[in-house]
Amino acid sequence: MLRKKIVLTGGGTAGHVMVNVALIPKLKELGWEIVYIGSHQGIEREIIGRIDGVPYYPVSTGKLRRYFDWKNFKDPFHVLKGIWQAYRLIQKEKPAVVFSKGGFVSVPVILGAWLNGVPSVIHESDLTPGLANKIAMPFATKICLTFPETKNHVQADKAVYVGAVIREELKHGSAERGRRLCRFAGKKPVLLAMGGSLGSKTINDALRACLPALLSEFDIVHICGKGNVDSSLIGQQGYRQFEYVNEELPDLLALADLVVSRAGANAIFELLALRKPMLLIPLSKAASRGDQILNARSFEKAGYAAVLMEEDLTDESLPAAIRRLYENRDRYRQNMERSGNNDPLQTLLSVIEDTAR
Incomplete structure (x- = not known):
């Protein structure tokens, strides 16, 4: 036996x-x-x-x-x-x-x-x-x-x-619970930004540099990594920071209309399963073996994601890429729907x- x-x-x-x-x-x-x-x-x-x-x-x-x-x-x-x-x-x-x-x-x-x-x-x-x-x-x-x-x-x-194996609980989030957690009014689309479980200083800095431009169009949830909360931005209307989330993640994903993320395989396949339009900023070859670049290009080719390379990330390029992603969100969702179940x-x-x- x-x-x-x-x-x-x-x-x-x-x-x-x-x-x-x-x-x-x-x-x-x-x-x-x-x-x-x-x-x-x-x-x-x-x-x-x-x-x-x-x-x-x-x-x-x-x-x-x-x-x-x-x-x-x-x-x-x-x-x-x-x-x-x-x-x-x-x-x-x-x-x-x-x-x-x-x-x-x-x-x-x-x-x-x-x-x-x-x-x-x-x-x-x-x-x-x-x-x-x-x-x-x-x-x-x-x-x-x-x-x-x-x-x-x-x-x-x-x-x-x-x-890709997806945690079952991610499929059962509540956008309303996420909205209450973030204290958002619900009048703007929601952008979720995250840099992997350890956070990304590159993404954190770029996002915060263009907050005034983005907050006029989006409410923003920012999972920034342990020790990376910016105390000067606590209380900023329409912007909510978290070092790391666990039980809250399904609700924040349900709330999000689009996501900015690194291109780790587990994260991007979870976003695919949840049909979340995504802007991927893969780790550069200077900081990795290039696996995230391959992951991101594969998703880009399939029509599941937009890609912004880290070396092209600026205060101007990030808001522009996010706006293009939002404008084309329905096309990305349709492509993801065809990915299979x-x-x-x-x-x-x-x-x-x-x-x-």
Whole structure:
């Protein structure tokens, strides 16, 4: 009989956790016992810590950088320590399968599973795999893909196209609750701006620089990241700042008429599922491996989003791009309606259960 126990892992950013958050209630309904392995201080510990019935075990990890840093000389030892800790935890817990959403903490866990002979499933969000997943993929049993094009970058016999997994609660937000939370009068369209779970100083600064121009046309909800609230703008009519939102996010998304966002895969597929016209400002290659640029261009080509490159972001270009997006909002919504309504979450659950068997 299948031992219905699963280890989940993934962290570093909210994007590497939220698919796990979507999976947990469904796994519980199916009778799975769930254990989470994450880092000591990553955002995953805070997010998973709010979920009842999911024990959390931290392991040592290190960031695998593509640039010179003195920490590159000691972090491999943290990773090796993490592999040993994950190996012992998996040996003790004896799961039927391990599921990874990625991030550097997932590398020790996937390797620990492989050393124990436990099958594992990785979910890759971006169009091209990140460094952590590239390292872990040879040791995984199955690799689930968000973009069909990613099949060109992974081992063909392991690849399964699943699509983007969306948290069910995001579909049940209330625009009225969001309006009350923000204390908006409801007379203007609402612009939601966010820069990922850690915030974006570039987007924050550009948005605030053109607030007077935008507030004449829009009410603005700004999720600006921890420590990034501008105290001088508290109380500004039509402008509401949040460091980070959790339970409130479905209501704020329901309230939004259009969204300015980074181009992390989880975020943009959530906006696609909710049919929100979006202006994507991907991280530049100077600050990333370029994965967000590929994500954004894919959505732009499909007609789901407008794109403004970070190097083109100015006090003039941002308001102009937002106005064009609003003028063409119906066209973007129509394109998104044609994107399909398959059930990636159910497909992913089937892959996990089949792999466990």
